[in-house]
Amino acid sequence: MSTMIRLIAVLGLLYHISLVAETATLNPPQVREAPIKLQDSLPSWNEGVVKDAILAFLKATTEVGGKDYVAPEDRIATFDQDGTLWVEQPQYTKVVFALETHSGKAENEKQILVEAMTNMTVSQFYANVAAWLKKSVHPRFKRPYTQLIYQPMLEVLRLFRQYGYRTYIVSGGGQEFIRVYAQDVYGIPPEQIVGTSGKLKYEWQGDHPVLMKLPEILFIDDKAGKPQDIQLMIGKIPVAAFGNSVGDREMLEWTQSRPGLSLMVLVHHDDAEREYAYGPESKIGTFSEALKTEAEKKGWHIISMKRDWREIFPPANQQPL
Amino acid sequence: MSTMIRLIAVLGLLYHISLVAETATLNPPQVREAPIKLQDSLPSWNEGVVKDAILAFLKATTEVGGKDYVAPEDRIATFDQDGTLWVEQPQYTKVVFALETHSGKAENEKQILVEAMTNMTVSQFYANVAAWLKKSVHPRFKRPYTQLIYQPMLEVLRLFRQYGYRTYIVSGGGQEFIRVYAQDVYGIPPEQIVGTSGKLKYEWQGDHPVLMKLPEILFIDDKAGKPQDIQLMIGKIPVAAFGNSVGDREMLEWTQSRPGLSLMVLVHHDDAEREYAYGPESKIGTFSEALKTEAEKKGWHIISMKRDWREIFPPANQQPL
Numbered sequence: 001m002s003t004m005i006r007l008i009a010v011l012g013l014l015y016h017i018s019l020v021a022e023t024a025t026l027n028p029p030q031v032r033e034a035p036i037k038l039q040d041s042l043p044s045w046n047e048g049v050v051k052d053a054i055l056a057f058l059k060a061t062t063e064v065g066g067k068d069y070v071a072p073e074d075r076i077a078t079f080d081q082d083g084t085l086w087v088e089q090p091q092y093t094k095v096v097f098a099l100e101t102h103s104g105k106a107e108n109e110k111q112i113l114v115e116a117m118t119n120m121t122v123s124q125f126y127a128n129v130a131a132w133l134k135k136s137v138h139p140r141f142k143r144p145y146t147q148l149i150y151q152p153m154l155e156v157l158r159l160f161r162q163y164g165y166r167t168y169i170v171s172g173g174g175q176e177f178i179r180v181y182a183q184d185v186y187g188i189p190p191e192q193i194v195g196t197s198g199k200l201k202y203e204w205q206g207d208h209p210v211l212m213k214l215p216e217i218l219f220i221d222d223k224a225g226k227p228q229d230i231q232l233m234i235g236k237i238p239v240a241a242f243g244n245s246v247g248d249r250e251m252l253e254w255t256q257s258r259p260g261l262s263l264m265v266l267v268h269h270d271d272a273e274r275e276y277a278y279g280p281e282s283k284i285g286t287f288s289e290a291l292k293t294e295a296e297k298k299g300w301h302i303i304s305m306k307r308d309w310r311e312i313f314p315p316a317n318q319q320p321l
Numbered sequence: 322m323s324t325m326i327r328l329i330a331v332l333g334l335l336y337h338i339s340l341v342a343e344t345a346t347l348n349p350p351q352v353r354e355a356p357i358k359l360q361d362s363l364p365s366w367n368e369g370v371v372k373d374a375i376l377a378f379l380k381a382t383t384e385v386g387g388k389d390y391v392a393p394e395d396r397i398a399t400f401d402q403d404g405t406l407w408v409e410q411p412q413y414t415k416v417v418f419a420l421e422t423h424s425g426k427a428e429n430e431k432q433i434l435v436e437a438m439t440n441m442t443v444s445q446f447y448a449n450v451a452a453w454l455k456k457s458v459h460p461r462f463k464r465p466y467t468q469l470i471y472q473p474m475l476e477v478l479r480l481f482r483q484y485g486y487r488t489y490i491v492s493g494g495g496q497e498f499i500r501v502y503a504q505d506v507y508g509i510p511p512e513q514i515v516g517t518s519g520k521l522k523y524e525w526q527g528d529h530p531v532l533m534k535l536p537e538i539l540f541i542d543d544k545a546g547k548p549q550d551i552q553l554m555i556g557k558i559p560v561a562a563f564g565n566s567v568g569d570r571e572m573l574e575w576t577q578s579r580p581g582l583s584l585m586v587l588v589h590h591d592d593a594e595r596e597y598a599y600g601p602e603s604k605i606g607t608f609s610e611a612l613k614t615e616a617e618k619k620g621w622h623i624i625s626m627k628r629d630w631r632e633i634f635p636p637a638n639q640q641p642l
Contacts, residue, residue: 122552175553175556176556179556189394189556190555190556190557191554191555191556191557193556197553199549200549200552200553201545201549202545202546202548202549202571202575203545208578209548209571209574209575209578211548211549211552218539218540218553219539224522224523224524225523227523227530227532228520228521228522228523228532231443231521231532232496232518232521232539233512233554234511234512235496235497235500235510235511235512235514236511236512250523250530253530254523254530257529
């Protein structure tokens with residue numbers, strides 16, 4: 001391109017920017033992530049069937065005029081958290097938090113969870129979780145829990161958003177627990193977190209209203225609870241869903257029931273060296289033979305951590321998303 | 322501006338557009354409403370304190386660098402529906418629907434609601450509501466209920482969105498009922514509807530999964546339930562809230578409790594000629610003396626329909642938002 005054309009382009013663009021600036025108050029800029037080229041977009045993934053399936057799905061559902069095109073307002077992708085976005089072994093992080101912060105009077109796991117997570121305001125709970133996350137480290141990896149997130153899945157989240165999808169977490173973990181760090185760690189805002197929820201109680205403390213966390217369950221966001229809560233909180237059927245255990249089965253079935261193309265993916269933990277290897281025998285993140293059979297029969301994709309992921313965790317000190 | 326500069330501008334813009342087009346699949350265009358100039362933006366409103374307060378609030382919370390600036394991701398505005406966005410007299414529309422469509426065996430209002438709204442799939446319920454809305458008309462105005470929406474409030478919804486706010490409905494009415502028409506009528510998508518909700522049950526019917534509406538309440542989105550459900554569904558405190566009755570009091574208090582500027586507005590129905598006039602004596606949309614006193618004391622704005630609204634309803638056959 002000649003220098004003159006370049007100059008014209010730059011001058012024109014500057015003029016265009018000045019026009020945009022005039023209406024800046026009226027149209028506040030959307031927070032946008034930098035564009036990613038499709039072929040370079042999953043750098044921590046090895047080449048293979050699952051990577052190809054993700055890229056093909058995104059292309060097919062966003063290509064204007066294509067038979068599998070999905071309107072931007074319907075682009076919903078749901079992600080389980082424990083074992084799908086971050087480490088869930090040797091124990092769910094929420095439970096570790098409860099074990100390390102409860103008051104000491106509790107006698108069993110249920111009481112420990114109640115003591116660590118209820119009978120306080122939502123604000124106090126947020127402060128407790130934030131303080132704990134800052135100082136806690138994983139027993140094996142010696143890193144904060146919020147760094148033990150799967151780099152390949154961070155790339156998937158970012159790529160889906162790049163293609164106009166809204167990425168939701170749909171987790172058996174505590175909704176308010178996840179909200180504390182999900183924006184910083186995954187780039188997912190509070191209103192896109194669906195998780196197990198307790199009842200709240202609005203009341204006044206002195207001259208200001210608060211929301212108290214009551215020791216009563218509103219809903220448990222696991223198994224059949226996942227499609228139920230997706231309907232409650234979103235009111236749309238996801239186009240793509242990612243999980244890793246029998247707790248995600250119904251969410252994937254529900255996703256597949258939509259008319260038109262859908263993508264269902266399960267993470268299989270088969271990498272004892274770099275992370276963990278577990279399956280039907282594990283109480284946490286059970287990946288049963290029945291689930292494997294259903295996945296194969298229905299065309300759900302299974303990620304082998306060992307085979308499909310070049311990296312497991314982000315480099316230490318990586319900037320949050 | 323000289324012809325040469327104009328030419329450069331146009332050429333440069335075309336070049337810029339060609340660059341944008343290359344990444345069009347990567348960055349699907351957002352659905353944007355046409356820009357509105359602030360001073361022309363509420364044409365169905367008479368000049369007055371409330372109109373001024375709304376415009377000043379929007380300017381203050383979106384002006385970059387201003388002391389009351391609110392980041393785009395926190396721009397949440399919540400709107401009650403019955404009596405705030407559409408007519409609630411002589412009876413809530415949801416109740417009219419239930420009275421006109423239940424099976425005939427029910428003996429009281431609660432049973433009628435249960436029969437008309439539960440023990441069916443969500444899809445079946447959507448179909449029932451959509452069919453009823455098409456044929457039903459209001460006894461006094463002889464227009465479909467979905468046309469008996471307040472034109473001045475449609476302008477407020479549009480203006481808030483124009484300023485980067487996400488507009489949520491937070492209603493004592495049924496969440497799934499409202500979702501049937503809210504996108505077409507108010508421009509509000511399913512995931513931004515918070516309302517009274519029943520429990521759902523995921524199950525299989527033949528070869529496809531469904532969500533059954535059970536005859537059990539999950540939560541009632543009224544009074545203290547409104548801030549509780551705002552936290553559950555959104556996880557952020559609204560910056561602005563609009564209501565019209567004692568059922569909205571806690572939502573407005575909660576909104577005002579946020580640090581920084583907030584806007585609280587109540588619609589007062591004082592126009593028997595064009596709509597209805599009711600207040601403390603009405604069982605539907607009760608506007609008590611205590612609410613009036615609290616509003617005056619706390620600086621909440623009260624819309625007088627008679628004084629503040631030039632028009633009440635949209636012209637017949639207006640295109641939906």
